[in-house]
Amino acid sequence: MNIALIIAGGTGKRAQQEIPKQFVDIDGKPILVYTLESFEVHPDIHAIELVCLDGWQETVTAYAQKFGISKLKWITTGGETGQESIRNGVYDLYKHCNKDDIVIIHDGIRPVIEESVVSDCIKVCSKFGNAVSSLPYNEQIFRTNDGLTSTEYIPRETLRRVQTPQAYKLGKLYDCYKKAFENEIGIFGSSYTNTMMVELGEILYFASGSDRNIKITTADDIEIFRAMMKHSKSYR
Secondary structure (H helix, E strand, C coil), rough: CCEEEEEECCCCHHHHCCHHHHEEECEEEEEEHHHHHHHCCCCCCCCCEEECCCHHCCCHHHHHHHHCCCEEEEEEECCHHHHHHHHHHCCCCCHHHHCCCEEEEEEECCCCHHHHHHHHHHHHHHHCEEEEEEEECCEEEEEEECCCCEEEEEEEHHCEEEEEEEEEEEEEHHHHHHHHHHHHHCCCCCCCCCHHHCCCCCCCCCCEECCCCCCCHEEEEHHHHHHHHHHHCHHH
């Protein structure tokens, strides 16, 4: 079974909205619902678990009923950090699912997720045991000496930009989160599942990403998404 684990436990302070950014309405629909719909219609996704900001569980349940998100099977509460939220979701799935099931972790605030990206993530994970959506890095990167000067650049051919979705086998995912939190490895700051895995000594495998797969972090990102939706409607 392939399960989408959607992370929507953040408060979204940087977006400067009156409500958490994942619940901001865009053209009659919350941002989170756009994300959920992408996995609802994907033929290879069999179930969805949502990690939700505490206090919003009933709202999410109402959204699922209103917008026909029938694959949403479980809702669990987020943690104080992103890694705690993912861990909560993984631990809850471990109660319901099999160790060999594929868990596709995705940010609830990445609402423009293409079917082909999810499909490739599942395909790579099925073959290698994990998959991280990624893109080539097209800009030049220089290492700074003092913030003002540089004498060294990093060849961009050696770099990849990573995104969600990321896919892992549930049993491995559970064991790694247990080890990481017991030993305080890869769980602080901006750490995510992929960075934690590397710190635990795991080899990661890249899957396809997309430039359209924007992460909504700021108020400007919300306006970009609003414009993308308006543009897509004009071609329907």
